Amino acid sequence: MSNDNISFPQVLAASVQDMKSSLSMLLSSLDVITDLQENLDDTQKQTHATLHYEAARLNTEIFQLQLFHKLSKNDLVPQIDEHYLIDILQEQLANCDSLLQIRGVEVELECDEDFNWYFDSELIASLIYKTLVNCARYSQGRIKLSAIEDDGQLLISISDDGNGYPQFMLEQARLEKLPEQFNSTQLDFFCSRRVAELHTKQSDCGSLSIANGGAYGGGLFQVRLP
Known part of the structure; x- marks a missing residue:
C-alpha cells in the first residue's frame, strides 16, 4: 500500500461527499418519523430524539472535516457576498426544526427583516447550525437566536437556558492555537474561530467567543464579523 501513492487526506476528502449523501437520506427518514411522533410511546420518542441528535451532530462533524482539510492546505477562501440575515437564520432554524420539535425547544428569533451584511453564507450558516444542534x-427548552449591528460589526448571538459551558471549555476557548495533543472540543472551536477570522475588512477580522449568561442565563455563543 505504501507504494500506491495514496494520500489519506485525499481519500477522506473523496469519501466525505458520499457520507454526506447517506446522512442526508437518514435525516430525511428521521423527519418522516417526526411527523408520526404522536403515535410513538415515550421510549420510542426518546430513542428517536437520540438518533436525530446524533445524526445532526454527525452532519456538523462531516462539514468540519471538509473545513479542516481546506484549512490544513491553506485552501479555504471565503466567498463573500451580500446576504439578508433573516434568510440565513430562518434557513438554519428550518434545518433544525425536527430536532427542536423532538426536544420541545422554543426559539426566539431577533433580527430585522431588512438587515443585511457581507459574509460567506455557507461558512457562517454552518456555525449557526452546529450551535443550534448543541443547544437543542x-x-x-428555550433558545434565543439574534443578529444585530453592534459597534459597526455584525453580531450573531445564540443563547440557551441550559447549565452553561463547563469551565474547561471556557479555558480551551482562550487558546490561541491548537496544542500538539488536542481533543475534539479544541479542534471544533479552532475551526469555528478560523471561519470567523477569515472574514476581514481592512485591518479588522471576525472573532468568535463563548461565555455563560446570555439572554436566559445559560450558554452564550457569539460571532462578530467586520
Whole structure:
C-alpha cells in the first residue's frame, strides 16, 4: 500500500461527499418519523430524539472535516457576498426544526427583516447550525437566536437556558492555537474561530467567543464579523 501513492487526506476528502449523501437520506427518514411522533410511546420518542441528535451532530462533524482539510492546505477562501440575515437564520432554524420539535425547544428569533451584511453564507450558516444542534441537546427548552449591528460589526448571538459551558471549555476557548495533543472540543472551536477570522475588512477580522449568561442565563455563543 505504501507504494500506491495514496494520500489519506485525499481519500477522506473523496469519501466525505458520499457520507454526506447517506446522512442526508437518514435525516430525511428521521423527519418522516417526526411527523408520526404522536403515535410513538415515550421510549420510542426518546430513542428517536437520540438518533436525530446524533445524526445532526454527525452532519456538523462531516462539514468540519471538509473545513479542516481546506484549512490544513491553506485552501479555504471565503466567498463573500451580500446576504439578508433573516434568510440565513430562518434557513438554519428550518434545518433544525425536527430536532427542536423532538426536544420541545422554543426559539426566539431577533433580527430585522431588512438587515443585511457581507459574509460567506455557507461558512457562517454552518456555525449557526452546529450551535443550534448543541443547544437543542443541552438547553432546558428555550433558545434565543439574534443578529444585530453592534459597534459597526455584525453580531450573531445564540443563547440557551441550559447549565452553561463547563469551565474547561471556557479555558480551551482562550487558546490561541491548537496544542500538539488536542481533543475534539479544541479542534471544533479552532475551526469555528478560523471561519470567523477569515472574514476581514481592512485591518479588522471576525472573532468568535463563548461565555455563560446570555439572554436566559445559560450558554452564550457569539460571532462578530467586520
